[in-house]
Amino acid sequence: MSNPLADMEKPDVIFCIGTNMTEAHPVAATRLKKALARGAKMIVADPRRIRLAEMADLYLPIRVGSDTALLLGMAHVIVREGLADSEFIAARTEGYEELVDHLQEKTPEWAESITGVPAAMIEEAAILYGSSGKAAIYYTLGITEHICGVENVQSLCNLALLTGNFGREGTGVNPMRGQNNIQGAGDSGALPNNYAGFQPVDDAANQAKFEKAYGRKVDLEKGITKVTALDQCGDRIFAMLIDGENTVVSDPDQEHCIHALKSLEHLVVIDIFLTETAELADVVLPAASWAETDGNFVNTERRIQRVRKAVEPPGEARPDWWIIGRIAQRMGMSGMDYDSPVPIFNELCELSPIYQGIDWDLAEGGQYQWPIPYRGHPGTPRLHEDGFINGRGKFSFTDYRDPAETIDEDYPLWLTTGRRLESYHTRTQTGRSEGINDLLPEETLEVHPSDAARFGLHDGGWARMSSRRGAVDVRVETTRRSPQGTVFASFSFADVPINVLTGSGYDPITHTAELKVCPVHVEPIAERTRLTAD
Amino acid sequence: MNATTSDTKTTRTICGYCGVGCSLDLVTRDNRIIAVHPAFDGPANQGALCVKGQFAYDYVHHPDRLTHPLVRDEAGQLRRASWDEALQRAALGFKNVEQKHGRHAVYGVASGRTPSEANYMMQKFIRVGFGTNYIDNCSRA
Numbered sequence: 001m002s003n004p005l006a007d008m009e010k011p012d013v014i015f016c017i018g019t020n021m022t023e024a025h026p027v028a029a030t031r032l033k034k035a036l037a038r039g040a041k042m043i044v045a046d047p048r049r050i051r052l053a054e055m056a057d058l059y060l061p062i063r064v065g066s067d068t069a070l071l072l073g074m075a076h077v078i079v080r081e082g083l084a085d086s087e088f089i090a091a092r093t094e095g096y097e098e099l100v101d102h103l104q105e106k107t108p109e110w111a112e113s114i115t116g117v118p119a120a121m122i123e124e125a126a127i128l129y130g131s132s133g134k135a136a137i138y139y140t141l142g143i144t145e146h147i148c149g150v151e152n153v154q155s156l157c158n159l160a161l162l163t164g165n166f167g168r169e170g171t172g173v174n175p176m177r178g179q180n181n182i183q184g185a186g187d188s189g190a191l192p193n194n195y196a197g198f199q200p201v202d203d204a205a206n207q208a209k210f211e212k213a214y215g216r217k218v219d220l221e222k223g224i225t226k227v228t229a230l231d232q233c234g235d236r237i238f239a240m241l242i243d244g245e246n247t248v249v250s251d252p253d254q255e256h257c258i259h260a261l262k263s264l265e266h267l268v269v270i271d272i273f274l275t276e277t278a279e280l281a282d283v284v285l286p287a288a289s290w291a292e293t294d295g296n297f298v299n300t301e302r303r304i305q306r307v308r309k310a311v312e313p314p315g316e317a318r319p320d321w322w323i324i325g326r327i328a329q330r331m332g333m334s335g336m337d338y339d340s341p342v343p344i345f346n347e348l349c350e351l352s353p354i355y356q357g358i359d360w361d362l363a364e365g366g367q368y369q370w371p372i373p374y375r376g377h378p379g380t381p382r383l384h385e386d387g388f389i390n391g392r393g394k395f396s397f398t399d400y401r402d403p404a405e406t407i408d409e410d411y412p413l414w415l416t417t418g419r420r421l422e423s424y425h426t427r428t429q430t431g432r433s434e435g436i437n438d439l440l441p442e443e444t445l446e447v448h449p450s451d452a453a454r455f456g457l458h459d460g461g462w463a464r465m466s467s468r469r470g471a472v473d474v475r476v477e478t479t480r481r482s483p484q485g486t487v488f489a490s491f492s493f494a495d496v497p498i499n500v501l502t503g504s505g506y507d508p509i510t511h512t513a514e515l516k517v518c519p520v521h522v523e524p525i526a527e528r529t530r531l532t533a534d
Numbered sequence: 535m536n537a538t539t540s541d542t543k544t545t546r547t548i549c550g551y552c553g554v555g556c557s558l559d560l561v562t563r564d565n566r567i568i569a570v571h572p573a574f575d576g577p578a579n580q581g582a583l584c585v586k587g588q589f590a591y592d593y594v595h596h597p598d599r600l601t602h603p604l605v606r607d608e609a610g611q612l613r614r615a616s617w618d619e620a621l622q623r624a625a626l627g628f629k630n631v632e633q634k635h636g637r638h639a640v641y642g643v644a645s646g647r648t649p650s651e652a653n654y655m656m657q658k659f660i661r662v663g664f665g666t667n668y669i670d671n672c673s674r675a
Contacts (some may be wrong), residue, residue, distance in 0.1 A: 005554070005578050026584035028554045170606050177553030181653070182646035188653035190644035192667045196654065201667045214662050221665030227674055229641045237641050237668075239631035241624075243656055244645030245672040265634075266627035272597050274612075283624045284612060286600035287648075290550035291560055291567060291591070295649025297548050299555025299578055307649055310545035310560040311567060311594070315601025316617060320645070320652035326617075328659050330625030335662065341651040348654045360581035366548075366557070366577060424586055432593035439585070512674045 002172035003136065004301045004369065004381040009034045010170030013132035015125075017045040017067060017156070018142020018516075022052055023421040025140070025176045027299075031349055032138075041101070041132075043125045045070060045117075046142065047416055048446075048488055049481050058125055061483055064416045065403040065517040066115040071155035072398065073111025073119075075128035076103045078162050083130030088164030092388065092450055095395035098374040099158065099457060102397045130163050134170035141178060145515040147404050149157070149507040154396035161393045167384040177300040178419075180290075184298035187355070187370070188348055192223030197352025215335060230256070234263025241268045241327070243320055244287065248276040249426035249494050250340055252513040253469055253503025270323050273428050285323050288313035295321070295341045296363055298370075301381070304358070305366040333414055403517040404505025407485075411519035413451065414486040415501060418516075423492040430492075443493035444477035451485065452478045456524045464525045465489075467518050470500035473528040487522065491515070546573065549587040551646065554578050556587050567591050628663070637664040644671040 001222050008031035021029040029052070036042060038054065045067070046054035053059040062070050078084055079100055089096045108119035108126075115122075129135050137160060143152045156173050167169040177183050189196035199206045200218055211217045229237050230251070240261070251257045261267055261280045269281040278284045290312040313319075321341055328336035334371075338344050342360045349355040357372035357379070362491040384393075407414060421438035424430045431437065445463055457463050459478040464471055465487075474489060474496045482488050491498045505514045542563045549556040556574025561569040570588055574581035603620030606611040615623070631639050641664070644656035653671065660669040 025552050025554050027556050027579045027582045027587070030582050071620065158558075169607075179646035179672075180548070180550050180551055180555065181649060182553060182671065182673050184650035185644050185646050185648075186673065187654040188650045189657040189661075190653040190669055190671040191657075192670050195661075196657070214658065216662050216665055218661045218665050220668055221667070223669060224641075225674060226641075226643055226670040226672070229643075229670070231667065236635075236639060238635045238639040239628050239642065240641045240661070241628070241656070242643040243652060244647045245643055247643070247672075266631050268624045268627065272600060273596075274600060274604075278600075279612075281604075282606045282627060283620050284600065284604040285620060285624070286602060288595050289548070289599075290647070291594050293649060295651045297550075297555060297649060299548075300553040301555075301578070303555060303577065304555070304650075305548045305555055306546075307550075308545050308547045310543070310547065310562050311565050314599045316603070317599070317601060318617075320648045321655045324652065324655040324659050326621050327624045327628075328655075328663060330621050331629060331663060333659070333662050336655070336658065338655075341649065344651040344654055348650065357611070422585060423589070429550075429593040430586060430590045432596040432598060433590040434592060436590045438588070470585075516591075519650070 001174040002166065002383045003174055005031060007031050007136065007170050007172070007382070009038070010138040011035055011040055011134050012170070013044040013129055013135040015129050015135060015137045016052055017137070017139050017177055018043065019138055019140035020046070020050050020052065020418055021138065021140070022050070023177065024178065024419045024524070025196065026421065028176060041128060043128060047212070047483060047486050049483070058121065060117045060125055062115045062117055064486060065146055066400070067143060067146070067152045067157050068398055069111045069114035069400040070117060070122065071152070071159060071422055072103065072106035072400065073108045073122045074129065075155070075158050075162060076106045077108055077126035078130040079103055079157070081127060081130065083127065083487060084162045085164030092393055093161050093395060094392040098397065099395040121417060129159065129290045134168065135163060135165045136171050137173045138176060139174070140176045141502040143518055144510070144512055146517065147505040147507050147514045148401050149512050150509045151398040155398045156313060158395055166393065167382065167386070169382070175300070181297040183302065184394045186297065187352070189299055192225055196348050197354045210351070222381060227513065228508055230260045233260035238264055239266035240264055242277060243270045243324070246275040246277050246426040246428055248497065250491065252499050252515055254497050254500045255470055256503065258387050258403050270320055272317070275426070275428050286315065286317040287323065288317050288319045292317070293319045296345055299512050302369045303366065304363050304368050304370065306364055313524040345381055405468065405519045406516045407519045411521050413520050413522060414488060415465070415467070415518040415520040416488055416516050417491050417498050417502065418488065420490045420492065423490065425492060427492050443474060443489060443496040446477050446479050446482045446488040448480060448482045448484045452476065452486070457522060458524065462525045462528050463522045464530070465501065466521045467501035469503055471528045471530060472496055472498060472500055473525060487520065543570070549583070551586045556583055558587060566595055581605060632664065638666055638668060639665050640668060642669040644669065646672050
């Protein structure tokens, strides 16, 4: 997030797109509710009439995968109506004139033809966002899990740059991170393109810096992403170490994923349960859970917070850092023999410019949001206050592209996937929590009543849903939360493995899978016969 | 803490589910979590918690938890192993693959769920062990 969570209570206008915040980030949503109670206006763009849409002043029911068209149409209106912040644009951006040319054809009528949202509503949204003193954008995976995820984000940045909504209280472009420490995973250098602290691996100075620290020269070339690595299993990749990820259930195109992992010569999985992924491993190593380990998580607002051990791990389970270090030692690696997480975190801080101002002891109170560039620096709750890191904010000349697969006669419905309030990811944890299982015992396919009638489905009955990659059986729930022509299911239940169906394409830059769009066919069945991908 | 005492203990920590990072207090007794209290001074949550953060902690003590290492035997079944054997198997497997297919044949996937210290160790394992950048985390899917 460019801005702190506390800022969620401050905007005059809130623009939520591709975020089911009341379910996926419920506590963050409570802060938006405080802003609404204070009188802030909210625009929500989402294919589904989610709870957030019900709370909105203006709800834009966009077709899945059409976000860029909507955002270009809004930018067109902002320019046309003279709502662009010329002072901010002159002082802090570049490419404005080219953007104005680029937007000429991106009329709200053009956007309507792609998104299905009436041009008048697109104009209303643009004017509301563009004429506000403090407008903030919030988004989640509904923006990024597309083949055009990068263009979607760039199109959002265009809106904020056009209207000067950066670097002030209650503004910004704010992605809500989905996992407790997904931010920290990137910060720590678990990326193919960056060392710790987002230092590019293809910069020779960084290579030299880490050679000195690690005693080994690392390739100057970027590594490959996990998506590419899975594609290359059995071909170029022959061994994997997977820590705490149920790849088989969470990743797209399940059959491909299982085949990939099975074609490895050596798979080591570290986890707290024998997940569907761990079942494929040659070696499974038992990890300490979240309540059994000391360390640091980094949240969606870049806040570094201490996690503390409250109970002993069961049996012989050990903390992840210990397990990885001990494998390394057995392989003869040096500099991996840590006896506590403290020196590990301190080494991360020493090597990362964004963590330079802290160490384990200073992080104790959880008051620091990175960047913390030097000792004594208070941290940076709000980014871009005095300027952008790389000079001027660059406008992007994005364009609309169709999703990787579009609906046709054989696959006439859009499937979009996501999370539900009561379950988390692949349910390795929440599926083993009794009360939670009572609240949400099984997966359902959310279908608009008219689509149910069209395809002969009944509320509470079974449907077989197929895509170009596979089929799953799932119970039907008729609801107007789903728009006509689009169905929804979560990816949480291993017995309804929705990711058997997904995997039509990937963003070419981030390699993020287009999990939010998948053309499907549905038909009624008497009872469920397909239980797993096999 | 002495496992035989019945005294309760409170530990301030951070919720392990989504990325909001709510502060909470784990109330424990006899090495078990018995309650979760929201932290009113938590900077992200100011006393609020969702249904998962408040109630979905009992998986920690679930009988399905892995309590010892497992290795695949000659018949293709996972069987119990000592840490010594399992670490040796893990290390040897990576060594063998590197020897046979080169250092770019080994890949690491770090977790968005573990603390940063585990992520840092994963990337260091790949970079120091193999001199490659063949490391990613689970943020792309």
